[in-house]
Each structure stands twice: as C-alpha cells, then as structure tokens.
Amino acid sequence: MSYTINEHRHRFAAWAAGRAASVNGCRFTVEDAKIILERSAMVDLIAHPNDLPIPLEMDSFHRSWRNKIILEAEKIGLTNFTHGVAAKLINIYLKAAFVCGGYHEHERVKALHPPIDSVLLDELYSKNTGGLKKNWSLARKIRWSKFNSDEYEAVISAIRKVNGDRAMWEIEKFWRGYQ
Secondary structure, three states, X not given: OOOOHHHHHHHHHHHXXXXXXXXXXXXXXXXXXXXXXXXXXXXXXXXXXXXXXXXXXXXXXXXXXXXXXXXXXXXXXXXXXXXXXXXXXXXXXXXXXHHHHHHOOOHHHHOOOOOOOHXXXXXXXXXXXXXXXXXXXXXXXXXXXXXXXXXXXXXXXXXXXXXXXXXHHHHHHHOOOOO
C-alpha cells in the first residue's frame, strides 16, 4: 500500500481532532480517535470537499455523524462521549482536512460546523456577540463537553445568526486559543 496524501491528511486531522476533543471526563488517546473516525466512516469524507453534504443537509448529516461517533466510541469502551465531544472530534477533523487545507471557499466547506470550546464561548459571551449574550451564557454554564444534541445544535444555530451568509469557520475570529 502506498502512502497517499489522503492518508497523510487523515493521520494529521485525526491527531489534531483527538488532541482537541479529549477532555476531563472524556479522556481518550489519539489512536482511539483515529479508530473512531475510521469506524464511523468519517475518513471517507476527506478525499474531496464534494464528498461533503450540501449546505442545506449539513446539520442532519452532522447529527448522524455525532451519533455514529458516540456509538463507535462506546464499542471501544468509551461510554462518556457526549454530543459536544463527538462534535469537537468531527469539527477539528474536518477543519484540519478542509478549512485549513485550502478549501475554505468551497460552498460545502463553508457550511462545516466550527469547533466549539470554552475559549470561543467565553469570548462570544464577553463581547455579547450578535446580541446573544444569554445564549452564550447558557452554553458556557452547560460546558461544551457536556452538550447533548439539542444544546450543541442551539449553539450552531446562534452562530448562524451571527455569521449570516459568511462561512461558519469565520466565527473563529473570536477564538483566542492561539494566544
């Protein structure tokens, strides 16, 4: 088997996602993350952005992906995977493969959900971004790693309100994790 750019992209994206999504209360290894992503067929999406769902179908596909991720995590003994943790694993994986891989202007990539974490939520709250301080406050209290499906989707909906027609990844201008 030859080593391809798709394998290279997968390994890097799985490493980044595994490091970012593993948190107190839901610790797992990078190898676990890679196995979960492969068994849930996420790896099949990263060959080309045209393999991603169309923007109008992104949320329903994302919900399905989260459910698959949680199921695959349970199969390897990780029973505390929430929708927040599953979303972070998915979102970092796809961000590494596409958003930061030069496809940021592709219609389907623009619809990808951004990674949600406390650094982003704290900044959205402190700046009262979009006049949605109440939404950001609630999300901060719940904690991203504890989100159930509805709580996660409420944050995504609020981000859409803020971003309007702009790409979803653009909300990360408020993320201060690089500092």
